[in-house]
Amino acid sequence: AQSVTQPDIHITVSEGASLELRCNYSYGATPYLFWYVQSPGQGLQLLLKYFSGDTLVQGIKGFEAEFKRSQSSFNLRKPSVHWSDAAEYFCALAGSYQLTFGKGTKLSVIP
Amino acid sequence: DSGVTQTPKHLITATGQRVTLRCSPRSGDLSVYWYQQSLDQGLQFLIQYYNGEERAKGNILERFSAQQFPDLHSELNLSSLELGDSALYFCASSVDLKHSTEAFFGQGTRLTVV
Numbered sequence: 001a002q003s004v005t006q007p008d009i010h011i012t013v014s015e016g017a018s019l020e021l022r023c024n025y026s027y028g029a030t031p032y033l034f035w036y037v038q039s040p041g042q043g044l045q046l047l048l049k050y051f052s053g054d055t056l057v058q059g060i061k062g063f064e065a066e067f068k069r070s071q072s073s074f075n076l077r078k079p080s081v082h083w084s085d086a087a088e089y090f091c092a093l094a095g096s097y098q099l100t101f102g103k104g105t106k107l108s109v110i111p
Numbered sequence: 112d113s114g115v116t117q118t119p120k121h122l123i124t125a126t127g128q129r130v131t132l133r134c135s136p137r138s139g140d141l142s143v144y145w146y147q148q149s150l151d152q153g154l155q156f157l158i159q160y161y162n163g164e165e166r167a168k169g170n171i172l173e174r175f176s177a178q179q180f181p182d183l184h185s186e187l188n189l190s191s192l193e194l195g196d197s198a199l200y201f202c203a204s205s206v207d208l209k210h211s212t213e214a215f216f217g218q219g220t221r222l223t224v225v
Contacts, residue, residue, distance in 0.1 A: 034213065036216070042218060043113065043115075043201065043216045043217055043218040043219050044201065044203075044216040045113070045216075046213055046214075046215070049213055090154065096167070097159050097166055097167035098144065098156040098159065098167060098169055099144075099146075099154075099156065099203075099214060100156070101153060101154040102153075103153045104153065104154075
């Protein structure tokens with residue numbers, strides 16, 4: 001069985017501070033991993049994806065994520081957070097025919 | 112704009128009723144997926160269609176059904192609605208059968224059962 005764990009339900013950071021959102025996965029094969037962002041009342045927007053190759057992947061809006069097989073992690077980072085980054089972030093794992101999502105991490109940004 | 116269109120955006124209906132949610136995938140995408148997002152369950156996979164055929168089922172209730180039409184749009188039918196069916200229903204599409212390519216999500220349909 002596959003699973004995704006996002007340990008932090010809610011994180012608050014100050015604008016301009018760095019950000020790291022944690023994601024751990026469980027999967028028996030090479031994972032395909034994604035980070036999505038959901039703004040209030042909106043759909044899910046793909047931030048970045050990892051399929052293979054370079055373990056540090058760059059995404060949109062200045063986000064990056066690092067795949068660490070030894071730690072079964074795929075943490076999302078941003079060096080300097082903007083107020084517009086306030087949203088809910090979901091890590092997802094692609095299995096055979098479906099995406100398995102974590103419960104999400106809600107990010108609040110203090111101006 | 113992801114290119115995936117869902118209608119309606121909002122739906123309010125009474126218990127026991129039946130509703131149909133509609134999804135138009137991105138141009139060229141053959142796979143359509145339906146997900147349910149609720150506060151207690153999070154994002155749950157319901158069902159997948161590929162080029163008109165059902166390919167995978169997740170936690171979809173027997174009261175729910177879906178289909179994908181020859182023009183590749185899909186409909187999710189929810190019947191005998193209960194209060195607990197209130198949720199945000201997302202449709203996603205991708206090029207191929209598996210999620211090894213990225214999936215693009217629509218804006219969702221917010222269903223409220225009263």
